[in-house]
Amino acid sequence: MESYADFKQRCQLTDANLWAHFYQLHQSKIDIKKPKIAVAKLKLIFQNMFKLSHDKGFALMTLRDLSRATEMSLGGLYSYIGSKEQVALMVHEFLPYLYQEVVSKHLDEMSNKVEARTIQSKDEQALRLFIMQHIYISEFLQPWFFFAFMEAKYTSPAIKKMALDNEANTHEQLSKLIKKCHSKDNKQRLFLRTMECKSLLQSWYLKRPLYKKQNINPEQYAQYVINQII
Amino acid sequence: MESYADFKQRCQLTDANLWAHFYQLHQSKIDIKKPKIAVAKLKLIFQNMFKLSHDKGFALMTLRDLSRATEMSLGGLYSYIGSKEQVALMVHEFLPYLYQEVVSKHLDEMSNKVEARTIQSKDEQALRLFIMQHIYISEFLQPWFFFAFMEAKYTSPAIKKMALDNEANTHEQLSKLIKKCHSKDNKQRLFLRTMECKSLLQSWYLKRPLYKKQNINPEQYAQYVINQII
DNA sequence: GTCTATATCTGGATAGAC
DNA sequence: GTCTATCCAGATATAGAC
Numbered sequence: 498m499e500s501y502a503d504f505k506q507r508c509q510l511t512d513a514n515l516w517a518h519f520y521q522l523h524q525s526k527i528d529i530k531k532p533k534i535a536v537a538k539l540k541l542i543f544q545n546m547f548k549l550s551h552d553k554g555f556a557l558m559t560l561r562d563l564s565r566a567t568e569m570s571l572g573g574l575y576s577y578i579g580s581k582e583q584v585a586l587m588v589h590e591f592l593p594y595l596y597q598e599v600v601s602k603h604l605d606e607m608s609n610k611v612e613a614r615t616i617q618s619k620d621e622q623a624l625r626l627f628i629m630q631h632i633y634i635s636e637f638l639q640p641w642f643f644f645a646f647m648e649a650k651y652t653s654p655a656i657k658k659m660a661l662d663n664e665a666n667t668h669e670q671l672s673k674l675i676k677k678c679h680s681k682d683n684k685q686r687l688f689l690r691t692m693e694c695k696s697l698l699q700s701w702y703l704k705r706p707l708y709k710k711q712n713i714n715p716e717q718y719a720q721y722v723i724n725q726i727i
Numbered sequence: 728m729e730s731y732a733d734f735k736q737r738c739q740l741t742d743a744n745l746w747a748h749f750y751q752l753h754q755s756k757i758d759i760k761k762p763k764i765a766v767a768k769l770k771l772i773f774q775n776m777f778k779l780s781h782d783k784g785f786a787l788m789t790l791r792d793l794s795r796a797t798e799m800s801l802g803g804l805y806s807y808i809g810s811k812e813q814v815a816l817m818v819h820e821f822l823p824y825l826y827q828e829v830v831s832k833h834l835d836e837m838s839n840k841v842e843a844r845t846i847q848s849k850d851e852q853a854l855r856l857f858i859m860q861h862i863y864i865s866e867f868l869q870p871w872f873f874f875a876f877m878e879a880k881y882t883s884p885a886i887k888k889m890a891l892d893n894e895a896n897t898h899e900q901l902s903k904l905i906k907k908c909h910s911k912d913n914k915q916r917l918f919l920r921t922m923e924c925k926s927l928l929q930s931w932y933l934k935r936p937l938y939k940k941q942n943i944n945p946e947q948y949a950q951y952v953i954n955q956i957i
Numbered sequence: 958g959t960c961t962a963t964a965t966c967t968g969g970a971t972a973g974a975c
Numbered sequence: 976g977t978c979t980a981t982c983c984a985g986a987t988a989t990a991g992a993c
Contacts, residue, residue, distance in 0.1 A: 529958065554881040556786035559986060570960050572989080581987070647877070651784040688941045689951050692934070696926040704922070711918050721919050725955070759976065789968055800978045802971080811969065 498625070501715045504633045508599050515595075515637075516540045522594050523587055528576040535577070541567050542577055546584060547640035555585060555648045585652045588644055589659055600634060620677035625723050627674055628694070632719045635702040642702040668695065678727060690726065697722045728855075731945045734863045738829050745825075745867075746770045752824050753817055758806040765807070771797050772807055776814060777870035785815060785878045815882045818874055819889055830864060850907035855953050857904055858924070862949045865932040872932040901925065908957060920956065927952045 505511070520527075520536045529535045545566040549558040560581060564571050578584050617625075635642045649660035672691045676682070679690065701708065701718055708718065735741070750757075750766045759765045775796040779788040790811055794801050808814050847855075865872045879890035902921045906912070909920065931938065931948055938948065 531958085534958080552880065554784075554786055556784055557881055560988090561986075571987090572961075573959050575988070576958070650782065651787055685941060685943060685947070689943070689948075692930060692937070693927065693955065696930040697923060700922060700926040707922070711915060713915060713919070717915070718919075725923065761976090764976080790970090791968070801969090802979075803977050805970070806976070 498629060498716065498720065501633050501636060504630075505637065508603055510599065510637050514599075518595055518598060519543070519587075519591055522591055526579055526583070526587075538567075538569070538577055542569070542574065543584075543588070544640075547644060550644055550648065551640070554651070555644070556651050582652060585644075585648060586656055588641060589649075589652075589656050592638070592641060592645060593663060595638075596634070600630065618678075620674070621727060624674040624678050624727060627671065628698070628722050628726065629719045631698050632701055632715055632722065635698070636705075636715045639702050639705050643705075646699065646703065671695065675726070694722070694726045697725065728859060728946065728950065731863050731866060734860075735867065738833055740829065740867050744829075748825055748828060749773070749817075749821055752821055756809055756813065756817075768799075768807055772799070772804065773814075773818070774870075777874060780874055780878065781870070784881070785874070786881050812883060815874075815878060816886055818871060819879075819882075819886050822868070822871060822875060823893060825868075826864070830860065848908075850904070851957060854904040854908050854957060857901065858928070858952050858956065859949045861928050862931055862945055862952065865928065866945045869932050869935050873935075876929065876933065898925065905956065924952070924956045927955065 499507075516536050516539060520532060520539055523539075524535075527535055527539075529538070542563070546558070546563055549562050549566060560571060560574060564574050567574070578587075645660060645663075650657055668691060671694055672687060675690050675694065676687055679687065682690065701715075729737075746766050746769060750762060750769055753769075754765075757765055757769075759768070772793070776788070776793055779792050779796060790801060790804060794804050797804070808817075875890060875893075880887055898921060901924055902917060905920050905924065906917055909917065912920065931945075
């Protein structure tokens with residue numbers, strides 16, 4: 498199985514790239530026009546936002562908290578974020594965007610590579626790949642995934658719908674992949690297996706600190722999930 | 728395996744009993760002294776609170792929302808709840824209380840009954856019982872469990888600590904039970920299995936509507952989890 | 958581009974009539 | 976026991992100086 502480090506390299510997932518992509522997506526909404534400054538400040542703002550939001554929840558985090566943590570003034574903050582609601586929106590919009598921009602581009606290339614040198618069935622490989630990929634991405638974007646899950650409902654109906662659509666979409670994809678590997682399952686069993694897989698994937702980013710404490714790395718966890726599901 | 732209906736009967740878990748216990752625990756903090764009135768209003772208040780809190784989150788739910796939903800005045804509300812924070816506290820305190828009061832009393836009786844008529848090992852039966860029991864309780868108290876999980880961090884440090892302790896306690900119990908059934912597991916594997924079990928248990932009350940849509944009942948789900956873990 | 962100062966509003970909480 | 980009216984802290988958001 499591909500290692501987490503290889504995966505990041507293959508998809509060019511570096512810290513610098515991440516924030517550059519984030520800036521690129523939201524450029525139009527941000528008052529500050531010099532990219533270098535903007536990217537650095539966005540990183541500062543959102544890293545602190547994730548931390549505060551993790552500790553007390555987005556709704557209870559005030560923009561004063563955030564301005565204190567970033568050592569920016571309230572006015573300064575507002576030239577980046579537009580409004581508090583928009584902060585949440587920016588995160589929710591970014592996840593599907595990054596997936597499109599970065600990860601899906603490398604999908605074909607990868608599945609070809611795999612096909613050539615394996616004895617496992619193609620369907621099984623596709624499922625493995627999906628699971629592995631999900632764990633690796635959610636490892637790289639752990640605070641983002643955590644935020645998206647925990648704060649989906651605390652914002653406007655538009656965001657809520659987007660989050661639900663993302664969720665339903667993942668479920669659909671996963672269900673199709675599992676169905677091919679377990680063709681004998683009836684409808685309910687397929688559903689249970691799909692839910693189980695999603696729970697295991699969620700557990701990784703919702704309870705990351707616990708896994709860290711036990712020294713379990715992404716590769717080991719991916720292997721475990723694959724064994725349980727396939 | 729015991730059915731959900733039998734379980735409720737055995738532990739005398741009825742809707743009326745539930746709210747009576749709730750009133751009993753918090754009697755001292757409530758201004759209203761006639762039990763009949765108080766119990767009915769508490770039910771009204773907390774059922775609406777769970778609904779609002781599920782939809783927009785506890786932090787964004789205002790007491791004005793709650794007063795509108797319950798058709799009570801703000802002043803009226805305050806004679807039951809003391810403060811907004813106390814509302815959350817009352818829920819978090821109730822869960823371990825009810826477990827003590829109602830469920831644990833029937834534990835010995837049950838494990839004896841099981842022992843007599845089974846070919847499975849005692850350790851395995853204990854684990855089965857724990858899983859089944861957890862799913863049945865969280866079925867009966869679904870809104871309570873959902874609230875406790877999603878809103879644990881949005882309240883005072885005292886509550887947060889209580890929620891974390893409850894969580895750690897469940898983990899410990901479960902881990903011990905699993906260890907006896909899978910004595911060959913190393914430390915990491917035991918941990919992964921325990922986490923998996925907790926994820927599956929959580930999934931039941933976090934995503935209850937999805938299971939409902941597929942017509943999966945508590946018995947089926949309990950059976951599925953037991954098969955996966957044992 | 959960043960800051961200070963401030964306008965405006967919302968929501969938790971209480972006092973006191975009925 | 977329940978309601979109306981009100982207080983006031985604290986939050987978002989903006990205007991305008993530097």
